[in-house]
Amino acid sequence: MAEPLIEVDGLTVRFPTADGGWSTVVDGVRFAAGYERLAIVGESGSGKSLTARAILGLVPAPGQVTAERLHLAGRDLRNLTPSAWERVRGAEIGLVLQDPRFALNPLHRVGRQVEEALVLHTSLGRAERRERALDMLDAVGLERPRDVYHLFPGQLSGGMGQRVMIAAMLVARPKLLIADEPTSALDENLRRQILQLIADLAERHHMGLILISHDLQQVADFADEVIVMFRGRIVDRRGARDLAHSSNPYTAMLWNCRPSAATYGTRLPTLAAAEREALDDRGA
């Protein structure tokens, strides 16, 4: 196999606590991924989002990031200067966030925001930038991209806003796209559409994709490989097709604990205290 696109080993993120100690929120995470679609799944406090932030150099102060290995396409991302990080973000790695209402600048028109990555990372002229932006708005499934180009974020619906954010992240053709809960702010019927769009675009543009989510069943349909995190550690990793039959008690519980008409009158599966402790001690 060729060199992996992203290689992470011993990734640890910790924050100082009030009593002078450290709270470790990502604890020795190790994975490698190529151009397949990888999902990192976990609940609040699992460290999934901070793992993604660490890959982007976006862990906020006073958080501290250490790693034995943190490579993107063979390049060491540890100890980059702030300006070197700025060349990585947007050009090499794109990040799609949960809520376009907060991620897009409300005072700038769509076109300017989609073109920003081209201004920062390419030497394209104005007309070429505009053409690339319009192509991208079309590629993310926005009707009448020429009209959308001139709109402000406040004039977009949630689904349109998320498509614009995806366009802005893909326009500079990054090698890796990280989508952090990209559909959690959207209505149920839009979620599948947007996830499908992200998965299709990643494949078409030959990008690696890391999908961060709390929803195991949903990502299973859009990922090849799934990593399950619990309290800062990876506790399970397997192919998406095998998730329903995972022998790991936490993965099995996450898979089966969703309520529905079929679970009426039954108890939902939960982690027994002993299983929870075992997960805490062991990690994987």
Next chain:
Amino acid sequence: MTAALELDRLSVHFYNGRHDIAAVREASLSIAAGTSFGLFGPSGCGKSTVLRVVAGIELGWSGQVAAFGTPYRAGQKPQGRLRRDVQMVFQDPYASLHPRHSIRRTLEEPLIVNGIADARRVAAEALAAVGLPPDIAPRTPNALSGGQRQRVAIARALLLKPRLLLLDEPTSALDMSVQAEILNLLMDLKAAYGMTLLLVSHDRDVIAHVCDSAARMRAGLIEAILDRPALAAV
């Protein structure tokens, strides 16, 4: 047998300074004692407003409301037994618990106000009933997880041994595994206390898991009452 809750042409209007907005329009329903009833529909359909009327928070309404045969009076806070019989658990356990009060104080206060003896012991029992260890009693809510806070809110609602428990999106701020734990807890407590549940949620799966019957609301109207086969068919 008296119904746990009866609404007859309940209407609620809000006035925003320019327009009259009908949040609830002639909603009628009846909930049999000991059952679980769901109210669901999109944002703004009026489901939470119905709950707030039954909780005695929203007083500006018309129509008829009665719990266990005792009528409510529009414009007045519920009196007497109703104040103990009907309790509510809110969506956001971060906002519904006093941030500076210890869990013990949060739980003992309603007991003391209602003149119930032995408040400390009753509060400790309530904590145990929702599966929390006694050593969290001196802590404040910020030292608890979201699931633990929601358990405290449920413990507080159960202190006065309510017969009708109102639940406003009780799990939508929680992780999926914590949601499972809280739903299990609610079903256990309902069986143990013989309570009636009125659950408001935007999540049809949660309604379908919990409820014996449910009302679908849209734009202030009750569109349909769904029985168990109808809930299972969705």
